[in-house]
Amino acid sequence: MNLTDSRRVAIDTLLAIDLDGAYANLKLPEILREARLSPRDAAFATELVYGTSRLTGRYDAIFRMITNSRSMGDLDAPIRAILRMAAHDMLALKTSPHAAVSQAVDAAREYCGPKPTGFVNGVLRTLSRRELSEWKTDVLAERDGLAHWYSHPAWLVRELSAALAAHGEDPGEIARLLVANNNPPQVDLAVKIGDRDALIHHLPVPLEKTPYSPIGLRMERGNPGRIREVRAGKIAVQDEGSQLMALLAARTPIDGPDEKWLDMCAGPGGKAGVLAAEAAHRGADLVANEVSPHRTELVRGALAPFPDVTIRTGDGREIGAAEPESYDRILLDAPCTGVGSLRRRPEARWRKRPSDVPDLTALQRDLLASAAAALRPGGILTYVTCSPLVAETLTQVRHATKALGLKQLSAPDLLREAIGTDIDLPEGAQSVQLWPHRHGVDAMFGAVFTK
Ligand SMILES: C[S@@+](CC[C@H](N)C(=O)[O-])C[C@H]1O[C@@H](n2cnc3c(N)ncnc32)[C@H](O)[C@@H]1O
Numbered sequence: 001m002n003l004t005d006s007r008r009v010a011i012d013t014l015l016a017i018d019l020d021g022a023y024a025n026l027k028l029p030e031i032l033r034e035a036r037l038s039p040r041d042a043a044f045a046t047e048l049v050y051g052t053s054r055l056t057g058r059y060d061a062i063f064r065m066i067t068n069s070r071s072m073g074d075l076d077a078p079i080r081a082i083l084r085m086a087a088h089d090m091l092a093l094k095t096s097p098h099a100a101v102s103q104a105v106d107a108a109r110e111y112c113g114p115k116p117t118g119f120v121n122g123v124l125r126t127l128s129r130r131e132l133s134e135w136k137t138d139v140l141a142e143r144d145g146l147a148h149w150y151s152h153p154a155w156l157v158r159e160l161s162a163a164l165a166a167h168g169e170d171p172g173e174i175a176r177l178l179v180a181n182n183n184p185p186q187v188d189l190a191v192k193i194g195d196r197d198a199l200i201h202h203l204p205v206p207l208e209k210t211p212y213s214p215i216g217l218r219m220e221r222g223n224p225g226r227i228r229e230v231r232a233g234k235i236a237v238q239d240e241g242s243q244l245m246a247l248l249a250a251r252t253p254i255d256g257p258d259e260k261w262l263d264m265c266a267g268p269g270g271k272a273g274v275l276a277a278e279a280a281h282r283g284a285d286l287v288a289n290e291v292s293p294h295r296t297e298l299v300r301g302a303l304a305p306f307p308d309v310t311i312r313t314g315d316g317r318e319i320g321a322a323e324p325e326s327y328d329r330i331l332l333d334a335p336c337t338g339v340g341s342l343r344r345r346p347e348a349r350w351r352k353r354p355s356d357v358p359d360l361t362a363l364q365r366d367l368l369a370s371a372a373a374a375l376r377p378g379g380i381l382t383y384v385t386c387s388p389l390v391a392e393t394l395t396q397v398r399h400a401t402k403a404l405g406l407k408q409l410s411a412p413d414l415l416r417e418a419i420g421t422d423i424d425l426p427e428g429a430q431s432v433q434l435w436p437h438r439h440g441v442d443a444m445f446g447a448v449f450t451k
Pocket residue numbers: 242264265266267268269270271272289290291292295314315316317333334335336386
């Protein structure tokens with residue numbers, strides 16, 4: 001049996017991710033376009049790429065056991081990709097060991113010549129002799145076994161456990177969180193223009209209402225691009241957690257005028273779309289600001305149905321000084337590690353470093369100071385991250401109240417009262433921290449302040 005086209009596509013994509021820092025969601029479609037696979041083979045290649053990328057840490061731990069601690073980094077890149085893919089083929093997709101091993105050996109020969117075929121064959125045969133549950137017991141018993149088995153960097157597991165505890169959750173839930181990070185998310189849609197209850201019956205794919213967001217629809221399967229309203233920008237693909245944060249920013253009641261709104265870090269324009277729809281209903285003017293020119297163009301695309309929004313490129317850190325006390329309502333959806341949305345980006349967790357955090361938290365602090373200065377007294381500032389890490393969330397809230405003198409409002413109460421969302425959150429929490437394993441959404445954080 002020759003190497004199948006779907007496995008060749010998977011190996012090429014895994015190599016590009018490993019060697020060139022490619023993103024699976026961009027590279028795979030490019031390679032699939034050239035390969036012209038049948039829809040079924042394309043789906044198989046997609047599962048191989050995404051599944052292998054998500055569970056790389058688990059498979060590497062098993063290979064270290066089989067090879068007496070030989071590091072995967074010492075192997076040639078194609079052999080690394082082939083072994084990981086074959087492990088996923090066998091252990092997760094339940095391809096027969098005979099077929100999976102023979103495909104891997106063919107692949108090794110095609111990519112690297114005959115020399116490594118014996119090694120690949122031997123390692124995979126050893127892997128196939130034990131059940132998944134037996135490997136699990138052994139890997140979990142290792143130091144950092146939880147991180148290895150659930151395929152996350154060990155530092156990140158420590159940070160996520162600390163975040164669960166700090167946000168009032170049970171840190172014993174960490175394994176459930178890691179499992180949820182390894183499950184591909186459903187597709188959520190936000191209805192920006194139109195009535196969700198009327199639309200749900202007229203759209204060409206089966207949809208349900210999201211459990212928490214009053215503007216959300218959920219698709220378990222299918223291609224949102226088939227929906228005309230999605231192509232027209234009236235409905236947008238957006239995680240339900242992000243929808244809730246945008247609604248929190250838009251609907252928190254305010255004393256006095258409510259006319260000038262700012263989205264300080266708007267790219268690529270997801271939450272700005274929700275804000276624009278709300279601003280249009282309520283006669284407010286929205287400024288959508290973004291530092292990166294390329295991402296400003298994405299905002300322009302996302303806001304095409306809302307021509308009244310002012311879209312501009314600029315550094316949010318300068319707005320406070322340039323436009324002091326000018327805005328009634330500000331959303332600061334801050335640049336962050338993004339470790340709350342690991343479900344979406346299978347390779348992302350391996351690219352984050354603990355050393356990324358201090359630069360980001362410094363930027364977040366500067367943006368918060370600028371937002372606080374740009375807010376008029378009595379205005380509303382909503383601080384959001386797609387990360388639950390303590391340094392990016394609760395530490396920044398403390399900074400906002402202690403150093404910047406902002407007053408925090410209860411975001412859980414506001415979710416209930418202003419958005420009508422009854423969501424299970426820890427008793428006494430003042431901020432909202434959502435979790436994939438608890439709420440089925442990205443781990444978004446939101447805190448609301450006034451000054
Ligand atoms: C978390 S993303 C925002 C996501 C967006 N609100 C949405 O819902 O689609 C953070 C954005 O902040 C931008 N950014 C980073 N530094 C900035 C700065 N100094 N001023 C303004 N925007 C900045 C990044 O380019 C990125 O687009």
